[in-house]
Amino acid sequence: MAEKKMVEDIxxxxxxxxxxxxxxxxxxxxxxxTSVKGCMVIRPYGYAIWENIQKILDGMFKATGHENVCMxxxxxxxxxxxxxxxxxxxxxxxxxxxxxxxxxxEDRLCVxxxxxxxxCEHYANIIHSYRDLPKLYNQWVSVVRWEKTTRPFLxxxxxxxxxxxxIHATAEEAIxxxxxxxxxxxxxxxxxxxxxxxxxxxxESDKFAGAVSTYAIEAxxxxxxxxQAGTSHFFGDGFxxxxxxxxTNKENKKINPFQTSWGVTxxxxxxxxxxxxxxxxxxxxxxxAPVQAVIIPxxxxxxxxxxxCAEIKEKLxxxxxxKLDDSDNSAGWKFxxxxxxxxxxxxxxxxRDIEAGQCVIVTRHNGERTVVALDELEVVLEQKxxxxxxxxxxxxxxxxxxxxxxxxxxxxxxxxxxxNGDGFVKAMWCGDEECEDAVKEKTGVCSRCIPLxxxxxxxxxxxxxxxxxxxxYWGKAY
Amino acid sequence: MAEKKMVEDIxxxxxxxxxxxxxxxxxxxxxxxTSVKGCMVIRPYGYAIWENIQKILDGMFKATGHENVCMxxxxxxxxxxxxxxxxxxxxxxxxxxxxxxxxxxEDRLCVxxxxxxxxCEHYANIIHSYRDLPKLYNQWVSVVRWEKTTRPFLxxxxxxxxxxxxIHATAEEAIxxxxxxxxxxxxxxxxxxxxxxxxxxxxESDKFAGAVSTYAIEAxxxxxxxxQAGTSHFFGDGFxxxxxxxxTNKENKKINPFQTSWGVTxxxxxxxxxxxxxxxxxxxxxxxAPVQAVIIPxxxxxxxxxxxCAEIKEKLxxxxxxKLDDSDNSAGWKFxxxxxxxxxxxxxxxxRDIEAGQCVIVTRHNGERTVVALDELEVVLEQKxxxxxxxxxxxxxxxxxxxxxxxxxxxxxxxxxxxNGDGFVKAMWCGDEECEDAVKEKTGVCSRCIPLxxxxxxxxxxxxxxxxxxxxYWGKAY
Numbered sequence: 001m002a003e004k005k006m007v008e009d010i011x012x013x014x015x016x017x018x019x020x021x022x023x024x025x026x027x028x029x030x031x032x033x034t035s036v037k038g039c040m041v042i043r044p045y046g047y048a049i050w051e052n053i054q055k056i057l058d059g060m061f062k063a064t065g066h067e068n069v070c071m072x073x074x075x076x077x078x079x080x081x082x083x084x085x086x087x088x089x090x091x092x093x094x095x096x097x098x099x100x101x102x103x104x105x106e107d108r109l110c111v112x113x114x115x116x117x118x119x120c121e122h123y124a125n126i127i128h129s130y131r132d133l134p135k136l137y138n139q140w141v142s143v144v145r146w147e148k149t150t151r152p153f154l155x156x157x158x159x160x161x162x163x164x165x166x167i168h169a170t171a172e173e174a175i176x177x178x179x180x181x182x183x184x185x186x187x188x189x190x191x192x193x194x195x196x197x198x199x200x201x202x203x204e205s206d207k208f209a210g211a212v213s214t215y216a217i218e219a220x221x222x223x224x225x226x227x228q229a230g231t232s233h234f235f236g237d238g239f240x241x242x243x244x245x246x247x248t249n250k251e252n253k254k255i256n257p258f259q260t261s262w263g264v265t266x267x268x269x270x271x272x273x274x275x276x277x278x279x280x281x282x283x284x285x286x287x288x289a290p291v292q293a294v295i296i297p298x299x300x301x302x303x304x305x306x307x308x309c310a311e312i313k314e315k316l317x318x319x320x321x322x323k324l325d326d327s328d329n330s331a332g333w334k335f336x337x338x339x340x341x342x343x344x345x346x347x348x349x350x351x352r353d354i355e356a357g358q359c360v361i362v363t364r365h366n367g368e369r370t371v372v373a374l375d376e377l378e379v380v381l382e383q384k385x386x387x388x389x390x391x392x393x394x395x396x397x398x399x400x401x402x403x404x405x406x407x408x409x410x411x412x413x414x415x416x417x418x419x420n421g422d423g424f425v426k427a428m429w430c431g432d433e434e435c436e437d438a439v440k441e442k443t444g445v446c447s448r449c450i451p452l453x454x455x456x457x458x459x460x461x462x463x464x465x466x467x468x469x470x471x472x473y474w475g476k477a478y
Numbered sequence: 479m480a481e482k483k484m485v486e487d488i489x490x491x492x493x494x495x496x497x498x499x500x501x502x503x504x505x506x507x508x509x510x511x512t513s514v515k516g517c518m519v520i521r522p523y524g525y526a527i528w529e530n531i532q533k534i535l536d537g538m539f540k541a542t543g544h545e546n547v548c549m550x551x552x553x554x555x556x557x558x559x560x561x562x563x564x565x566x567x568x569x570x571x572x573x574x575x576x577x578x579x580x581x582x583x584e585d586r587l588c589v590x591x592x593x594x595x596x597x598c599e600h601y602a603n604i605i606h607s608y609r610d611l612p613k614l615y616n617q618w619v620s621v622v623r624w625e626k627t628t629r630p631f632l633x634x635x636x637x638x639x640x641x642x643x644x645i646h647a648t649a650e651e652a653i654x655x656x657x658x659x660x661x662x663x664x665x666x667x668x669x670x671x672x673x674x675x676x677x678x679x680x681x682e683s684d685k686f687a688g689a690v691s692t693y694a695i696e697a698x699x700x701x702x703x704x705x706q707a708g709t710s711h712f713f714g715d716g717f718x719x720x721x722x723x724x725x726t727n728k729e730n731k732k733i734n735p736f737q738t739s740w741g742v743t744x745x746x747x748x749x750x751x752x753x754x755x756x757x758x759x760x761x762x763x764x765x766x767a768p769v770q771a772v773i774i775p776x777x778x779x780x781x782x783x784x785x786x787c788a789e790i791k792e793k794l795x796x797x798x799x800x801k802l803d804d805s806d807n808s809a810g811w812k813f814x815x816x817x818x819x820x821x822x823x824x825x826x827x828x829x830r831d832i833e834a835g836q837c838v839i840v841t842r843h844n845g846e847r848t849v850v851a852l853d854e855l856e857v858v859l860e861q862k863x864x865x866x867x868x869x870x871x872x873x874x875x876x877x878x879x880x881x882x883x884x885x886x887x888x889x890x891x892x893x894x895x896x897x898n899g900d901g902f903v904k905a906m907w908c909g910d911e912e913c914e915d916a917v918k919e920k921t922g923v924c925s926r927c928i929p930l931x932x933x934x935x936x937x938x939x940x941x942x943x944x945x946x947x948x949x950x951y952w953g954k955a956y
Contacts, residue, residue: 044545047548070528073517158552
């Protein structure tokens with residue numbers, strides 16, 4: 001039977017998580033490979049998820065006073081080199097345009113891996129007085145980083161993202177902005193994608209190239225690995241100095257302003273898959289699901305069934321993203337198809353249901369069936385979608401809590417990971433980079449972040465035993 | 479005075495149209511130049527126009543059954559070369575990535591100038607049966623063409639666009655799609671951008687590289703030059719053959735499907751500027767204006783003025799894009815600032831207005847002042863915006879009609895252009911490329927399109943005097 005075949009097509013996640021992941025991205029038609037190594041086609045079903053994320057996030061950006069702009073995709077090599085740390089961090093992994101038409105370029109162009117340098121050049125042009133500040137800019141574009149090993153959504157040579165770039169009169173304002181946008185990202189993840197996240201600061205060794213401090217949100221995937229889901233950087237006035245951006249303050253003094261940048265990428269789609277997916281396929285949070293509910297007619301050849309389904313679809317569509325599958329595939333095939341595609345709610349309607357003025361609702365994440373009167377469907381659907389969101393969030397949070405281990409020695413870390421599998425390790429740290437490296441070498445986990453919230457549970461470093469400065473989340477990273 | 483200075487800053491369009499144009503794009507803060515030659519920053523005010531165009535057009539695409547996808551920005555040289563005409567048309571003007579990181583690429587990559595080849599590769603992968611057809615795809619991306627001379631929005635090395643790519647079981651369906659999307663573009667231009675357009679077919683010599691036929695919409699700019707504002711191509715099964723795309727039909731026979739592509743670009747912003755702008759600056763059609771009405775307080779230091787303005791702003795904002803300028807610049811400065819920025823409607827409110835429960839509305843395109851009762855403002859504003867749209871459209875149509883010359887000999891063409899200035903020339907044509915070239919050489923105008931609607935007004939070719947086959951619009955092109 002068709003449905004059996006499809007489910008069998010997906011590798012079990014317990015057997016091979018990596019293969020389970022790539023099975024899903026292919027079979028749920030999120031992406032397709034291309035002849036451009038490390039680049040992919042984002043197919044309609046995958047792109048619709050991104051469009052929904054964009055719509056939510058763009059609304060949040062505009063509500064916090066940001067404006068969209070668009071910078072060139074190319075950066076002249078001479079411009080990229082202006083900020084020392086930044087160029088060191090990015091130059092090794094950029095794609096170079098060396099020819100335009102048949103002409104060899106004098107100053108070769110890199111395809112943007114990120115756009116700090118372009119924004120800086122622009123700011124130097126347009127900022128003169130304190131009246132010109134702040135500028136709160138964002139752009140939705142793709143960027144290129146020449147990665148060696150790639151995986152769809154998680155690490156690809158080209159990926160879609162938004163990059164916010166802001167510039168402020170004072171360091172305080174810029175730090176406030178950095179934290180504000182981290183909170184916006186956490187809001188997106190938790191309240192729309194149903195992914196619980198740890199908000200924290202990166203350690204010195206893990207900062208963005210050119211940043212004074214880097215904030216990140218970290219999420220735990222189903223397999224116990226950590227995924228950095230978004231970052232927000234405070235630059236101080238380092239870029240402003242390197243690019244000679246100045247403004248005249250009210251006292252007529254020339255000052256270098258302070259900058260931030262922040263971004264999330266299509267990697268979030270990978271996070272959704274690995275947080276909520278199961279052995280039957282994708283499970284999508286309702287806020288970003290391209291189809292929030294699919295109507296599947298039962299015995300659709302019987303008189304009146306398709307008509308009633310179409311009527312209900314029409315009614316629900318003003319409020320929800322609804323699909324009616326009236327194709328001639330079997331109902332069983334359709335069940336497993338939309339399970340695999342992670343549609344949050346399935347609505348089944350057959351002749352007897354219609355006669356009784358009802359339908360059956362099945363929620364994807366837990367398989368629960370509910371009989372619902374048709375005239376209550378619109379209201380019940382809203383509740384069900386909320387239930388799905390909450391169910392997904394709680395399940396993910398439970399998984400993270402179950403897999404978070406507080407450890408006071410590196411031996412305890414090794415033990416905990418061995419006994420319970422990969423996960424977040426909470427451990428105190430002295431702040432010394434040598435200890436950070438030693439923990440990684442001994443245990444396999446690296447520092448993910450210093451959480452903004454979280455209490456010290458020991459006075460000494462997990463590695464050297466000297467006084468501890470920070471609580472750190474450690475993990476194996478994607 | 480401030481307002482005087484600003485208006486003087488813009489070159490008069492009668493004096494130097496090209497300089498007037500670049501003055502406007504800079505001073506209205508639509509773009510800023512960068513150190514990447516031929517590329518520009520689209521600034522918030524410019525980008526917001528594009529976002530509004532996108533929203534309208536994306537809605538039209540979805541309403542006609544299209545889905546968005548995202549293809550890689552790179553095309554391997556070997557893939558680009560698969561369709562002979564196509565590669566000949568584009569290869570001379572592409573940017574080449576020859577290095578990734580420090581590695582020299584074996585098969586160099588071109589930065590997409592257009593994405594037919596990528597879509598074809600994808601279609602070959604995912605299309606097998608008649609059940610897989612049609613695919614109606616679109617993407618919103620930027621593309622790169624290594625132009626020698628560039629002008630903001632009109633011709634730049636990188637520009638934003640959408641490219642639709644569809645594939646169909648039959649030629650008839652594909653031709654229907656090509657025409658449908660041309661109509662969508664005409665709808666956008668006429669009913670949202672207030673730009674009248676001529677819908678037509680390109681002559682053989684002016685077709686897209688690889689197309690069987692190319693349709694276009696042509697608009698006449700204020701200076702009498704023609705601008706191609708959108709194109710829609712029918713490919714037949716040429717690409718399908720070159721890329722080995724086949725499907726099995728109901729009779730189990732393998733068939734090459736038929737394709738289309740269609741696109742509009744940020745060039746539309748250039749069209750808006752050159753169709754509606756005047757010597758005071760930009761004039762924006764209400765449907766895409768980032769700010770539809772600006773409220774300017776008069777004597778804003780007087781008690782209650784700013785409060786009342788804020789209240790009105792709040793009320794109107796649920797329905798319109800409204801800005802209140804409560805900065806400490808003078809009202810006069812604000813008047814000319816928003817005139818220059820092309821805001822369709824200005825709302826003036828001073829203490830006496832407020833006392834009388836009224837305000838003054840001024841429409842940008844004709845300077846008309848109307849006193850409006852505050853409690854009728856919401857309704858009147860809708861009428862006024864419609865009036866602005868209609869006023870802009872009719873003015874542009876009038877300009878086009880005044881500048882459209884029907885000619886039966888090349889001497890008449892020369893005469894008409896000399897006497898009345900540049901414009902559209904309507905003239906009959908035998909269909910011979912030699913005559914097409916000769917007209918251009920003798921008169922300076924080239925063929926723009928064979929209009930879909932329009933009657934023959936002479937039996938003989940404007941050039942050779944032999945029997946005429948087509949009515950053709952000719953013009954000097956941007």
